[in-house]
Amino acid sequence: MAKRPTEITYWVDEKPPALALVLLSLQHFALVAIFLVVSVTIARMAQLDTEAGSRLVSLTMIAGGVATILQCLGRGGLGSGFMVPATTTTILLPPAALALAKGGLPLLFGMSLFSGLLVMGLSRVIHRLRPLFPTEIAGFVVFMIGLTVMILAVRQLVGMGQADGEYLRFAAVGLPVLAVIVGFNVWGGKRLRLYCSLIGVVFGYALGMAEGWLAPLDIQHLEEAPLLAMPQPGSFGLAFDVELLLPFIITALAMTLNSVGAVTAAQKANDADWKRPDMGNIGRGILADGVANVFAGLIGGVGQAATSGAVGLSVATGATSRYIGLGVGTLLVGLSFSPKIATALLIMPPPVIGAALMSSGCFLVMNGIQVISSRMLDSRKIFVLGIALAFGLGRLVDPHFFETLPGWLQPWVGSPLTVSVTLVILLNATLRIGTGTRSRVRLDIAHLTPEQLTEVVTEQGQLWAAEPETIHRVRFALQEVFDLLGQNDMVMTEAGGRRPLELQTLFDEFTFSVTVTYSGLPLTMEKSRPTEDEILEDDDGMRRLASYMIGRMANNVHSSVRNGGRCEILLSFNA
Numbered sequence: 326m327a328k329r330p331t332e333i334t335y336w337v338d339e340k341p342p343a344l345a346l347v348l349l350s351l352q353h354f355a356l357v358a359i360f361l362v363v364s365v366t367i368a369r370m371a372q373l374d375t376e377a378g379s380r381l382v383s384l385t386m387i388a389g390g391v392a393t394i395l396q397c398l399g400r401g402g403l404g405s406g407f408m409v410p411a412t413t414t415t416i417l418l419p420p421a422a423l424a425l426a427k428g429g430l431p432l433l434f435g436m437s438l439f440s441g442l443l444v445m446g447l448s449r450v451i452h453r454l455r456p457l458f459p460t461e462i463a464g465f466v467v468f469m470i471g472l473t474v475m476i477l478a479v480r481q482l483v484g485m486g487q488a489d490g491e492y493l494r495f496a497a498v499g500l501p502v503l504a505v506i507v508g509f510n511v512w513g514g515k516r517l518r519l520y521c522s523l524i525g526v527v528f529g530y531a532l533g534m535a536e537g538w539l540a541p542l543d544i545q546h547l548e549e550a551p552l553l554a555m556p557q558p559g560s561f562g563l564a565f566d567v568e569l570l571l572p573f574i575i576t577a578l579a580m581t582l583n584s585v586g587a588v589t590a591a592q593k594a595n596d597a598d599w600k601r602p603d604m605g606n607i608g609r610g611i612l613a614d615g616v617a618n619v620f621a622g623l624i625g626g627v628g629q630a631a632t633s634g635a636v637g638l639s640v641a642t643g644a645t646s647r648y649i650g651l652g653v654g655t656l657l658v659g660l661s662f663s664p665k666i667a668t669a670l671l672i673m674p675p676p677v678i679g680a681a682l683m684s685s686g687c688f689l690v691m692n693g694i695q696v697i698s699s700r701m702l703d704s705r706k707i708f709v710l711g712i713a714l715a716f717g718l719g720r721l722v723d724p725h726f727f728e729t730l731p732g733w734l735q736p737w738v739g740s741p742l743t744v745s746v747t748l749v750i751l752l753n754a755t756l757r758i759g760t761g762t763r764s765r766v767r768l769d770i771a772h773l774t775p776e777q778l779t780e781v782v783t784e785q786g787q788l789w790a791a792e793p794e795t796i797h798r799v800r801f802a803l804q805e806v807f808d809l810l811g812q813n814d815m816v817m818t819e820a821g822g823r824r825p826l827e828l829q830t831l832f833d834e835f836t837f838s839v840t841v842t843y844s845g846l847p848l849t850m851e852k853s854r855p856t857e858d859e860i861l862e863d864d865d866g867m868r869r870l871a872s873y874m875i876g877r878m879a880n881n882v883h884s885s886v887r888n889g890g891r892c893e894i895l896l897s898f899n900a
Contacts, residue, residue, distance in 0.1 A: 327596035334515060335646040337407060337595045345519065349644050350652030352523035353410060353635050354660075356685065357393075357653060358671075359678050360634075361385065363413035364627040365671060367433070370425050375546070381430075381627070382671070383556040383661040385413060388626035390657030392617030396610060396631065397650030405610030407591035408639050408650040411617055414630035416579045416743065419735035420572040421627075427569065430625070431562035436573045437628040438563065441618025443577035444584075448611035451581070452604040456757070457750055458585060460601045461700045461790050465710055465749050466586035467593070468693025469717055470633040473742040475686035476721060481679030498536055499676030502529040506684045510641060519642045522681050529677030538674035547672065550665040558624035571733050579737065580618075580630050582746050584611045587631035593692055594640045600792070637685030640692065701796060703787035709752040717745025764788075764830045770811045771824040778804060781828070789832040795898055799837060802878040802896055803828075805871050806841055806848070813868060815846040815892075841894040848884045848894055850876055 327337075335341045341349060364385040368378035392411030399406025417437070424433040479485060482503065484495030506525035509517050517524070533539060585602070588610040593599045610631065617629045635653075639645045660666045697710070720727050720741040727738040737747050764785055768777075779800055786796035810816050816824040826843035851873040860866035876882045881897040 328598040330595070330597040332640075332643050333595070333645055334519060334643040335649070337645050337647055339646050340648045341644065341646055345644075346646075346648060346652055348520050348523060349642070349646075349649045350656055352520060352526075352642070353408075353638060353649060353653045354656045355523065355526050355673075356635055356638055356681055357389065357410050357412045357632060357657070359673065359681065360412040360414070360632065361667070361671060363418065366418065367421055367425070367627055370422060371430050371433075375549075379550065379554075379664045379667065380557060380560065381625070382667050383554070383664065384558060384624050384626035385621070386626075386657045386661035386667065387556060387558075388617060388621035388624060389413070389629050390654040390659075390661065391620055392614065392629040393650055393654035393657060395613040395617060397647040397654065399609065399647070402609055402612070403616065404613040405588045405591065405606050406647060407588060407595065407610070408635070408645050408647045409587050409591050409610065409631045409633075410635045410650055410653045411614065411629040412632045413627045414580070414583065414632075416576060416583060416630060416739065417628050419732075419739045420569070420576045423572055423732060424566075424569060428564050428566060431564040432566055432569070434561060434622045434625055435563040435565045436569050436622075438619050438622030439565065439570075440573045440577040440580070440628065441615050441620075441622060443574060443615075444581055444618060445612055445615030447577065447581045448608045448615055451585070451608045451611055455602075455604045457754055458602055458604065459700075459753070459790055461697050461702065461706060461710065462749055462753055463585070463589045463602045464693045464696025464699075465713065466582065466693075466746055467590045467633070467696060468690055469714075469742050469745045470583070470586045470590070471637060471686050471689025471691075471693055472717075473740060474634050474637065474682050474689060476741065478679045478682035478686055481675040482683060483679070484676070494536070495676045495679075498529065498532050498538065498674055499679050501532060502526075502677050502680035503683055506680055510684070515643075519644050521642060522638055522684055525684075526673070526677055526681055529674060529680065533674035533677060538676075539672060543672040547665065547668050550668040551663075552665050553662055554664050556624075556661055561625040563622065572735070575733070575737055579743050579747075580614065580628075581611055582750070583633075583742075584614050584631045586746070587633040587636060590633050590636045590689060590692060591639075591645070593696060594636060595645050599696075633689055634682060634685045637687070637689040637692075638681075640688040641684055699792055700790040701783070701786040701793055702790055703784075705756045705788075706790055709749060709756055712752060713745045713749035716748050717741040720744045766828050767825055768828055769823050769825050770807050770816060771818075771822055773807060775804060778807065785830050785832070789837075791832065791837055795837055798878045798898055799839060799896075802875050802898075803839060803841075805875045805878070806894060806896075809848060809868060809871050809875075810841075810843065810845070813846075815843075815848065817844040837898040839896045839898075841896075842887075843892055844890065845892060847886050847892045848872065850882055850884050852876070 364382050368381050389411050396404045396409050424436050482499035484492045502525050505528050506521050509521035588607045589602045621628050738744050782800045829840040831838040851869050854873050855869045879896040880899050883895045885893050
C-alpha cells in the first residue's frame with residue numbers, strides 16, 4: 326500500500342476541484358505542447374507546406390491525447406494509472422530522418438507503427454527483466470532524464486549556441502520567468518504553488534511580446550490559422566521498408582527505456598515509502614505507449630513517448646492526480662481541432678520554454694539522486710553508474726564525435742540519455758557475472774566482535790545494493806541472536822573453546838534472508854512482549870525480551886531443529 330507524500334496536495338487518485346483541475350491541466354498542457362516542436366521539425370524535414378504541416382501537428386496532438394488518456398486511465402491492463410502525459414520525443418528524430426529520405430512521411434508512419442508493435446511486445450516481458458532494472462539503475466534512469474531535460478532547458482533559457490550577445494536577450498526573458506516560477510513555488514503558499522509554472526508561462530508570453538520575441542511573421546501565421554479545422558486521419562498514407570527494421574527496433578528499445586524511467590519517476594513521486602520499481606505497473610505503462618504509437622502511425626501523427634518533464638512538474642507543484650493527466654489528454658484532442666491554438670503554442674518564446682523545463686528538471690534530477698543514494702553500492706555498482714554517466718556527459722561535451730558513428734547506431738547515441746541508459750543496462754548485466762544471490766560464511770561467536778559482524782553484513786549489503794535501513798535491521802537482529810546464543814551457552818563448544826556457527830544470506834530484490842545454523846540448543850522465540858515484572862523477576866526475563874526484540878526487527882523469524890540435530894534460525898527482512 327502506497328504512503329501519501331506529505332508535500333502532495335492532490336494525490337494520484339484524488340480529483341481536484343473543477344477550477345483547479347482546469348488550471349492544472351492547462352499548466353501541464355503548456356509543458357507538453359513544448360515538445361510539439363519535434364513534429365514541426367519533422368514537417369520541415371519533409372518540406373511540408375503550411376497546411377500540411379498544421380495537419381501533421383493536429384494529428385500528432387490527437388495521438389498524444391489518446392496516449393495520455395490511456396496512460397493515466399490505467400484500465401484493463403493498459404496504462405500505469407499515473408499522471409504521465411505523452412508527447413513527441415527527440416528519440417524519433419534520427420530514424421525519422423532515414424525514413425523521410427527513403428520514403429517520405431508514409432514510410433515514417435509505417436515504421437513508427439512497427440515500432441509501436443514492438444514496444445507492445447516488450448511490455449509483456451519487461452517484468453522478466455527485473456534483474457536488469459534494480460532500484461539504483463531505475464534511479465539513474467530518472468536522474469539522466471532529468472539531466473537531459475535540464476540541458477535542453479539551459480540552452481533555451483540563455484540561448485546557448487546563439488550568436489554573440491544573444492544570450493543577454495534570452496536571459497532578459499528566461500531568468501525573470503524562472504524567478505517567477507521559483508518564487509511562486511517557494512513563497513506562494515499551498516494554492517499558488519500549484520499554478521507556479523502556468524503563472525510563469527503567462528508572464529513569459531507577456532514579457533516576450535514586450536521584448537519583441539513574437540516576430541511579425543509569427544503574428545501573421547497566428548492570424549492566418551483557422552480557428553477550427555477538421556483533422557484528416559490517415560491522409561499521409563503508410564509504407565514499410567525492411568531495410569529500416571534495425572534503426573526502428575533500436576528506437577523501440579530506446580522508447581521502452583524512456584517509459585521505464587517516466588513511470589518509475591511517477592511511482593517514486595506518489596509513494597513516500599517507495600522501495601523499488603513495480604515492473605508489472607511499468608509493463609502496463611509501456612503497453613499504453615506501444616498502443617499509442619500504433620495509433621499514431623495509423624492516423625498519420627508523430628510517435629509518442631511518456632514525458633518525465635510532466636512528472637517533474639507534478640512533483641514541483643504538489644499535484645500528481647491522474648485526473649490532471651486525463652484533462653491534458655482531453656485538451657490535446659479537443660484543441661487539435663483548432664490550428665490557431667496549435668500555432669499560438671508553437672510560437673512560445675524559447676526562453677519561456679527553458680524556464681518551464683528547468684523547474685521540472687530540478688525535481689527529476691533530485692528524485693533520481695535520492696533513489697540512487699537510498700541503496701548501498703559496492704565497486705561494481707559504482708563502475709556501472711560512473712562509466713555510464715561519463716559517456717552520457719561525453720555525448721553532451723562532444724556531440725560531433727557521436728554524430729560521426731554509423732547511422733544504425735544513432736538512436737542509441739542520439740542524446741546523453743540514450744547513451745548513458747544503454748550503457749548502464751549493458752554494464753549492469755555484464756558486471757552481474759560472478760555475483761551470486763547467496764553467500765555462506767562460518768563464524769566463531771566465542772571470538773566474534775560487533776565490528777566483525779558489521780563488516781560481514783555491510784559487505785553483503787553493498788554487493789546487492791540493499792537499503793542501509795535494511796542492513797541496519799539485519800545487523801541489529803543478528804547481534805541480538807549472537808548475544809543470546811553466546812551468553813546462554815546455546816552453541817556447542819568445540820576444541821580450543823571455539824563455538825562455530827554458519828551464517829547464510831540470500832537476497833532476491835524483495836527479501837533479505839539470513840539463516841543461522843549451529844549445533845546446540847534451539848532458540849525459543851517470544852511472540853508477545855514480556856511485562857516489566859517478568860523481565861525483572863524471571864531468571865529468563867532478559868532472554869525473553871531479547872527474543873521478542875529480534876522478532877520486532879525482522880519481518881519474519883522461524884526457529885527449528887533440522888534432521889541431524891542442527892539448530893536453525895531463519896530471519897527474513899523486507900528489502
